[in-house]
Amino acid sequence: MKAPADGIISKTSAEVGQLASIGVSLIGFVDTEERWITANFKETEIEYIKNGESVQIEVDAYTNKTYKGFVYAQSSSTGATFTLLPPDNSTGNFTKVVQRVPVRIHFEKLTEQDIEMLKNGLSAFIKIKKTG
Incomplete structure (x- = not known):
């Protein structure tokens, strides 16, 4: 998946190996433009x-x-x-x-x-x- 704009990941809510659930945010993305x-x-x-x-x-x-x-x-x-x-x-x-x-x-x-x-x-x- 590709980000919609250039930016940085400001928060992560998941660890390597953790199962992801539908509808749960895994990262916080901040547009830098x-x-x-x-x-x-x-x-x-x-x-x-x-x-x-x-x-x-x-x-x-x-x-x-x-x-x-x-x-x-x-x-x-x-x-x-x-x-x-x-x-x-x-x-x-x-x-x-x-x-x-x-x-x-x-x-x-x-x-x-x-x-x-x-x-x-x-x-x-x-x-x-x-x-x-």
């Missing part, structure tokens, strides 16, 4: 977020560095839709809870050093610049 953020916006904030809009990105781990990016895509469902324990209103509890919608943001013009610095799972602060 690009980086992105999944930002979970409140449903009340997504009305004007459009694909292609410019984004300013600040990563908590690096205080003096600002990155540029763009909105790549919005999820077609809220985060609660596929959660392990989805909210259940069968008890008649209809308290309105603001949902979160995942928005994927891609970084622009990263150097090899930037890609090396930006580890998966880091926290970031983003500002979307409205274009209209």
Whole structure:
């Protein structure tokens, strides 16, 4: 089997001689060509977020560095839709809870050093610049 992109194996969950089961991840693979953020916006904030809009990105781990990016895509469902324990209103509890919608943001013009610095799972602060 061939990897879908250049990258590195960041975690292994199997040892030589161990039996593999269907559907169980054996390795953690990190793409070395690009980086992105999944930002979970409140449903009340997504009305004007459009694909292609410019984004300013600040990563908590690096205080003096600002990155540029763009909105790549919005999820077609809220985060609660596929959660392990989805909210259940069968008890008649209809308290309105603001949902979160995942928005994927891609970084622009990263150097090899930037890609090396930006580890998966880091926290970031983003500002979307409205274009209209």
